[in-house]
Amino acid sequence: MKSPVRVAITGAAGQISYSLLFRIAAGEMLGPDQPVILQMLEITPALGALKGVAMELDDCAFPLLAGMVCTDDANVAFKDADYALLVGARPRGPGMERKDLLEANAAIFSAQGKAINDNASKDIKVLVVGNPANTNALIAQRNAPDIDPRQFTAMTRLDHNRAMTQLAQKTDKTINDVKNLVIWGNHSSTQYPDIHHTTVDGTDAMSLIDQAWYENDFIPTVQQRGAAIIDARGASSAASAANAAIFHMRDWALGSAEGDWVSMGVYSDGSYGIEKGLIYSFPCVCKDGDWSIVQGVELNEFSTGKMKATEEELQQERDAVSHLLP
Numbered sequence: 001m002k003s004p005v006r007v008a009i010t011g012a013a014g015q016i017s018y019s020l021l022f023r024i025a026a027g028e029m030l031g032p033d034q035p036v037i038l039q040m041l042e043i044t045p046a047l048g049a050l051k052g053v054a055m056e057l058d059d060c061a062f063p064l065l066a067g068m069v070c071t072d073d074a075n076v077a078f079k080d081a082d083y084a085l086l087v088g089a090r091p092r093g094p095g096m097e098r099k100d101l102l103e104a105n106a107a108i109f110s111a112q113g114k115a116i117n118d119n120a121s122k123d124i125k126v127l128v129v130g131n132p133a134n135t136n137a138l139i140a141q142r143n144a145p146d147i148d149p150r151q152f153t154a155m156t157r158l159d160h161n162r163a164m165t166q167l168a169q170k171t172d173k174t175i176n177d178v179k180n181l182v183i184w185g186n187h188s189s190t191q192y193p194d195i196h197h198t199t200v201d202g203t204d205a206m207s208l209i210d211q212a213w214y215e216n217d218f219i220p221t222v223q224q225r226g227a228a229i230i231d232a233r234g235a236s237s238a239a240s241a242a243n244a245a246i247f248h249m250r251d252w253a254l255g256s257a258e259g260d261w262v263s264m265g266v267y268s269d270g271s272y273g274i275e276k277g278l279i280y281s282f283p284c285v286c287k288d289g290d291w292s293i294v295q296g297v298e299l300n301e302f303s304t305g306k307m308k309a310t311e312e313e314l315q316q317e318r319d320a321v322s323h324l325l326p
């Protein structure tokens with residue numbers, strides 16, 4: 001058995017975490033030979049509910065669960081953490097846009113960035129799930145000056161998974177047939193799901209669908225899927241969000257599938273002309289515990305226009321929280 005690693009999860013008594021924690025403890029994120037210590041953070045009024053979650057984790061008798069910490073102190077939750085999943089934030093309700101959450105949630109991520117900087121392992125891998133995820137990741141990253149900015153990422157894997165399924169269903173194939181799809185930009189309704197380089201069972205995806213379906217059906221469906229779930233369920237996506245978080249972290253830690261791409265919100269190095277320093281979703285591959293942006297993807301005018309629009313939204317979000325960016 002390997003020695004245990006420390007996984008910090010914020011918002012641990014919330015609905016996403018209720019799907020997430022049990023799968024992490026079962027080994028689905030870091031592998032069946034990797035014991036974990038779960039360091040769970042909540043706000044003080046939710047500590048009672050968090051205790052109930054911890055009791056259920058105990059009752060699962062997971063062989064890989066090597067310990068648990070339940071706390072309302074971020075310094076305790078991030079102490080020596082090797083991984084952090086920042087889920088805790090207010091979710092969007094019906095009729096709200098993600099940017100409505102910006103002010104409400106931004107303060108959480110500056111405080112948590114500082115706590116990560118002061119307490120966590122310097123090699124920590126951070127995934128931000130709480131919305132607006134890209135800008136929250138930027139805030140946390142900028143408040144953690146002693147940690148490599150590449151270690152702060154935002155979740156667009158749910159969008160990636162949604163897009164794969166839409167395309168598989170349209171072409172009467174399975175998601176196993178879909179390769180090299182990309183979500184560019186922000187985890188928001190400006191995101192750009194790009195299938196110009198995607199293959200379905202080895203065939204160029206664009207040759208299997210028509211441009212009108214792509215522009216008027218596929219792209220808006222993927223962009224608006226979060227809102228559609230909220231309308232249908234009366235609550236934002238939870239099990240699918242937890243699943244995407246597991247996939248994102250698993251691939252980053254253990255490597256992504258050979259010959260395929262994953263979408264990750266990562267620190268822009270200026271690739272594809274995207275402003276350096278934004279947390280922007282790119283096509284990535286993961287190997288040896290690290291991610292890299294896939295280079296050389298050819299872009300037509302349609303794609304560059306959409307990529308620019310979502311970049312501009314991220315620049316506006318950043319400017320709106322400039323007071324929290326040291």
Ligand SMILES: NC(=O)c1ccc[n+]([C@@H]2O[C@H](COP(=O)([O-])OP(=O)(O)OC[C@H]3O[C@@H](n4cnc5c(N)ncnc54)[C@H](O)[C@@H]3O)[C@@H](O)[C@H]2O)c1
Pocket residue numbers: 010011012013014015016017041042043046087088089090091092108128129130131132133155156158159187236237238241
């Ligand atoms: N990136 C994505 O694809 C994606 C997908 C779905 C949901 N989300 C976002 O994830 C977040 C969580 O969603 P949820 O449905 O689990 O919400 P939820 O309200 O069920 O749970 C959030 C939890 O966070 C806790 N919390 C609030 N402030 C905190 C703080 N400062 N420290 C620690 N915990 C804190 C709350 O007490 C609550 O228990 C929301 O922002 C939602 O919009 C993102």
Ligand SMILES: O=C(O)C[C@H](O)C(=O)O
Pocket residue numbers: 091092098131158225226227229236237
């Ligand atoms: O859309 C939301 O607010 C929830 C979440 O980000 C989602 O994409 O399901």
